[in-house]
Amino acid sequence: MAVDPKYLSSFRCFEDLSDEQRRAVAELAEAECFYPKYTLFEENQPGERLYLITEGEVEVLYSNGERGLTRVDRLGAGEIVGCSALVPPYKHTSTTRSLIEIDVLIIDAIALRELIQEDYSLGFYIQQHIMRLLMERISNLRLGA
Amino acid sequence: MAVDPKYLSSFRCFEDLSDEQRRAVAELAEAECFYPKYTLFEENQPGERLYLITEGEVEVLYSNGERGLTRVDRLGAGEIVGCSALVPPYKHTSTTRSLIEIDVLIIDAIALRELIQEDYSLGFYIQQHIMRLLMERISNLRLGA
Numbered sequence: 001m002a003v004d005p006k007y008l009s010s011f012r013c014f015e016d017l018s019d020e021q022r023r024a025v026a027e028l029a030e031a032e033c034f035y036p037k038y039t040l041f042e043e044n045q046p047g048e049r050l051y052l053i054t055e056g057e058v059e060v061l062y063s064n065g066e067r068g069l070t071r072v073d074r075l076g077a078g079e080i081v082g083c084s085a086l087v088p089p090y091k092h093t094s095t096t097r098s099l100i101e102i103d104v105l106i107i108d109a110i111a112l113r114e115l116i117q118e119d120y121s122l123g124f125y126i127q128q129h130i131m132r133l134l135m136e137r138i139s140n141l142r143l144g145a
Numbered sequence: 146m147a148v149d150p151k152y153l154s155s156f157r158c159f160e161d162l163s164d165e166q167r168r169a170v171a172e173l174a175e176a177e178c179f180y181p182k183y184t185l186f187e188e189n190q191p192g193e194r195l196y197l198i199t200e201g202e203v204e205v206l207y208s209n210g211e212r213g214l215t216r217v218d219r220l221g222a223g224e225i226v227g228c229s230a231l232v233p234p235y236k237h238t239s240t241t242r243s244l245i246e247i248d249v250l251i252i253d254a255i256a257l258r259e260l261i262q263e264d265y266s267l268g269f270y271i272q273q274h275i276m277r278l279l280m281e282r283i284s285n286l287r288l289g290a
Contacts, residue, residue, distance in 0.1 A: 124269045127272040134280065141283065
């Protein structure tokens with residue numbers, strides 16, 4: 001797993017990192033393309049990867065009793081899914097799959113967590129970006145967008 | 146502003162901090178009680194304080210064109226409001242006010258931000274807890290709870 005560190009510069013998530021930090025994260029990252037209906041992760045699975053959507057759209061599904069898996073949200077380019085991989089107990093709370101073809105940057109979250117234990121500022125700045133995304137998501141949901 | 150550092154131990158937000166870190170945060174904290182209909186902060190105001198609700202309930206309001214301020218959410222004990230005070234551009238996105246009498250722990254967010262610049266692990270663990278709360282809020286909103 002690895003991408004060119006320069007590629008990470010185009011992500012807002014990494015804009016506050018130093019060149020050295022970006023190089024370290026690039027070692028844990030991989031650019032991937034998935035076909036429609038590809039399941040990125042499932043509810044209750046351990047969170048081991050973070051997905052930065054660069055193109056396309058995913059649907060977020062919750063299991064809902066007898067109704068089974070039910071779509072509760074859709075997220076597109078610029079969003080990060082699998083954030084549970086950064087918060088204990090590191091377990092996914094949704095099933096997430098591509099609605100159309102998607103391009104994603106995948107980060108090995110287990111390795112990222114280890115890296116953060118040695119450099120908290122790296123984790124702090126990534127968290128700040130994710131918090132901003134989560135707060136925007138909350139605003140959109142509150143407005144029924 | 147200051148509370149007994151031991152008081153902070155009862156907050157999940159600070160459970161991953163060291164005693165020394167808790168002592169530093171306690172210097173920036175104050176326990177307060179507010180009457181119903183007290184406005185904690187207003188939309189577009191600079192985010193200067195973080196509010197940990199220990200008792201009671203607040204309403205979250207967005208300004209909504211001609212309809213004026215409209216309630217979009219309610220949050221109770223265990224929640225943290227004013228999270229925008231930790232994320233650039235540090236500007237509140239809602240107006241938040243008490244529905245009933247509330248007890249809160251107020252943290253001076255400007256001083257906290259300065260503290261974090263000297264000790265990122267402190268910021269990392271506080272933000273990890275806030276991310277958990279934001280993700281729970283997203284789940285609740287998705288489920289229409």
